[in-house]
Structure formats: C-alpha cells, structure tokens
Amino acid sequence: MAMNKLSMGAARSLSACIVRSQGVVAQVAKAAPAPALARAQAAPAEVAQARPMSVLAASKMVGAGCATIALAGVGAGLGVMFGSLINGAARNPNIAKQLVGYALLGFALTESIALFSLLVVFLILFA
Numbered sequence: 001m002a003m004n005k006l007s008m009g010a011a012r013s014l015s016a017c018i019v020r021s022q023g024v025v026a027q028v029a030k031a032a033p034a035p036a037l038a039r040a041q042a043a044p045a046e047v048a049q050a051r052p053m054s055v056l057a058a059s060k061m062v063g064a065g066c067a068t069i070a071l072a073g074v075g076a077g078l079g080v081m082f083g084s085l086i087n088g089a090a091r092n093p094n095i096a097k098q099l100v101g102y103a104l105l106g107f108a109l110t111e112s113i114a115l116f117s118l119l120v121v122f123l124i125l126f127a
Contacts (some may be wrong), residue, residue, distance in 0.1 A: 067117055067120045081103060
C-alpha cells in the first residue's frame with residue numbers, strides 16, 4: 001500500500017513522540033509505516049490542519065451558491081415588472097410614458113439587488 005509524504009511524515013512524528021514519551025533516547029531515522037487504524041485514530045497537527053481548509057473551501061462554495069439564489073428572484077421580479085408595464089400600457093395608453101419612467105426606476109432598483117448579491121458572492125469566495 002503506497003503512502004503519500006504527508007502520512008509518512010505523520011507516522012514518523014507519531015513514532016518519535018512515542019519513543020520520547022517513554023524516556024528512550026533514540027533517533028528514529030526510518031519509522032515503519034503505521035497501520036491504517038493507528039493512522040486514523042492519531043491525528044497529527046499536519047493532517048488536522050489540512051482538513052479544515054478543504055471544509056472551508058467547500059463551505060465557501062455552498063455559501064456562494066446560496067447567495068446566488070437572489071439572482072433568481074431578481075429575474076422573476078424583472079419579468080413581472082415589465083409584464084405589468086405592458087399590461088398597464090395596453091389598458092391605458094395615455095400614461096404609457098409615465099409608466100415607462102416608473103418601470104425604468106424599478107428596473108434600476110431591482111438590478112441593484114442583483115449587484116449587491118453578486119458583491120456578497122465575491123466577498124464570500126475571495127475575502
């Protein structure tokens with residue numbers, strides 16, 4: 001069974017700690033690979049620090065995905081808003097220019113929500 005450098009280093013440091021804790025002064029040059037059960041039970045500092053980084057990266061991706069849900073709401077809001085504009089202009093053509101002004105203001109405010117949600121996504125991923 002091939003062991004990578006990290007697990008070999010962990011096995012060497014673990015065996016060195018055991019030898020030093022028993023009071024035996026010996027130089028452990030080549031430690032035998034630890035059994036799989038002993039490696040799984042003993043979590044050296046190098047291995048313990050590698051796990052949270054992968055969990056952190058995964059949680060960043062999940063958080064960014066959850067933050068992009070707001071973009072679906074923005075898309076639905078824009079569709080409803082411009083659909084209502086067409087409906088209102090068809091019902092009362094005399095105030096169509098006023099309705100377009102309100103629709104453009106609503107479009108700008110709705111798009112600002114999309115930009116804020118993208119800002120949050122980029123802050124989650126890169127900050």
